Amino acid sequence: MTYITLPHNWTPRAYQLPFFRYFARGGKRAVLVWSRRLGKDDVCLHQTAMQLVKTPGTYWFMLPQYGQARKAIWDAVNKHTGQRRIDEAFPKEIRASVNESEMKIAFKNGSLWQVCGSDNYNALVGSNPAGIVFSEYALSDPQSWDYLKPILEENNGWAIFNSTVRGQNHFTRLAHLAQTDPKWFYSNVKASEAGVFSPEQLAQIKADYIASRGQELGLGMYLQEYENDENAFAQTFNSVFSRAAGEKMRQEPPQLPPLCRVAGIDLARFGGDNNVVFIADRLTDRSLVEVRVEAWAGTDAVFTQGKIAELLTTYHVHQALMDGDGVGGPILDNVRALCVGRNIAFEEYHNTATTGSYGTKTTQGYFDLAREALSGKVFLRDERVLSELGARLYEFNQKGQVVLQNKREWRKEAGTSPDFADAAVMASMILPLPKDFSVQGGKPAFARTEYDVI
Structure with missing residues (x-):
């Protein structure tokens, strides 16, 4: 008898572990605000593999556009291993059949996994998914979630939204909801925090952006793509905080x-x-x-x-x-x-x-x-x-x-x-009081109103 361990031949990074723990405890909604190259799709693929083995059902991996799906997920190869990403996440030992034309995998326990596009969600009428991954949700049609949410609510299904930020839009609004709702899982990981890139590599990436795009646009691109700054391009002539202040x-x-x-x-x-x-x-x-x-x-x-x-x-x-x-x-x-x-x-x-x-x-x-x-x-x-x-x-x-x-x-x-x-x-605005200050029933005024700390 062949035994397969999931995730298969893959070890999550430290910042990815809370995501897996959340679903292991029965979580149903997750938002991943992760910068470039931090493995957003990989964790979602491996999480889906564990879920579909545990609970037989239909599972979708949804890209912004159906035309992206084959290149970004179905045919994508892990440059470190030389294997297709779907072959790493879904080992052949647990599969029943593969439909290359429809980008669909059937599994021996009856589960079905398919790559879809948010631009074609109307074609999914009548389906009953148990779990959906919305990849790069900031670029997806938000109506896809509006339509599919009632289905998941009815069947107690789960949904994962991963993306790099693209200004303030439906993804950031959803992220703000997840950040304050205890029922949701929320993770915001910047390139400078993940340990995937060295400080020297990030400095070079930033310098390359600035060299090719100019100071303002290049810095904005770096802050958006690698530091999850949803306001990287929002600064205008009448912004209180400059982009430089935001970076500092x-x-x-x-x-x-x-x-x-x-x-x-x-x-x-x-x-x-x-x-x-x-x-x-x-x-x-x-x-x-x-x-x-x-x-x-x-x-x-x-x-x-x-x-x-x-x-x-x-x-x-x-x-x-x-x-x-x-x-x-x-x-x-x-x-x-x-x-x-x-x-x-x-x-x-x-x-x-x-x-x-x-x-x-x-x-x-x-x-x-x-x-x-x-x-x-x-x-x-x-x-x-x-x-x-x-x-x-x-x-x-x-x-x-x-x-x-x-x-x-x-x-x-x-x-x-x-x-x-x-x-x-x-x-x-609070002007610090002396360390030995003691509250004796009074109401001391300490807020800085006319005081400039600089």
């Missing part, structure tokens, strides 16, 4: 001791908005280093204030600034009460008008943070924070002051408010 925020922070730990808290005001807690360290050189970003939506005030208090105490936050507009005031009072004895200094924030160059305190906070970022003093990892900061635009009001783009306009384009960016900016 993705670098590794200095190994310096923290001066204090701060938290910016943005509360949801409209349905679909997120409650966001952004926690960061201010280092001794005044750098701001992201520690944790937590977001949730659709909960009542009791859950929200309990969740905020839990995060602030778990991560030993020293100072917290919470949005006091709307429902913020009562929630802040309750959070403060829940954190009695934790020595956390709280402050309520209001976006009031100013008489200076900036029309509001929040506008000034964004520009202060942008200047810090450009000087190499801000270090972030969360892609949603980076994305929203990079997409923030400014304009001028009737007084000639600089103001941020109206949130109504943002909501028309993005569907939600820039909650993640707002929370990060609030955290950056």
Whole structure:
């Protein structure tokens, strides 16, 4: 008797393991935001092989266009082994038959696997797939998922969406959903984090892009393809954060001791908005280093204030600034009460008008943070924070002051408010108190409103 182990003659990399663990525990929805050459399709092929052996059914591997399928998947050869990728993932010992013309494999246990195109999803009418891989979903027809989702919901099937980013589109919106929904698996891995390329190789790739495409376009291509920057080409003349600032925020922070730990808290005001807690360290050189970003939506005030208090105490936050507009005031009072004895200094924030160059305190906070970022003093990892900061635009009001783009306009384009960016900016506005500060029932004002850290 012949025994076959799946994945077959293949070992996943460290950053790929959580993906396999998620499905081993019964997961059903996954989004992989992985940069070039990190093995997106390979992990999906091997995962499908395990699933179709475990649960007999029909499984699809869907490319953006049917015409791409043969070259990209069916006939594709692994340059390291010289074998077809489908032969590596689906060993011949478990197959019953292969239909080359229809790019279809039947298996001995009754399962069927086929390569399809999202541009031809209407031809799949009447099928009942148990699992679907949407490869390079950023380039796929989003209606394919709209049509196929009810089928998978009915039969408890699974779906995987993998892609390199292509600006802000249906893939990034789905990724943002997966990032905040605990039922989904979300993974964002950049080339600089995966260990597949050396720093020297990445530096050369970036230099080659710039040499062939010019500084702006070349850098944008590199940031999009290798650093998963969905705003790589979104920067315009009226962007608050420059592309250079965005690149610097993705670098590794200095190994310096923290001066204090701060938290910016943005509360949801409209349905679909997120409650966001952004926690960061201010280092001794005044750098701001992201520690944790937590977001949730659709909960009542009791859950929200309990969740905020839990995060602030778990991560030993020293100072917290919470949005006091709307429902913020009562929630802040309750959070403060829940954190009695934790020595956390709280402050309520209001976006009031100013008489200076900036029309509001929040506008000034964004520009202060942008200047810090450009000087190499801000270090972030969360892609949603980076994305929203990079997409923030400014304009001028009737007084000639600089103001941020109206949130109504943002909501028309993005569907939600820039909650993640707002929370990060609030955290950056906190002026650290002395280490020996002790909360004695007072409400000390510590938020930086007229202070320029640079």
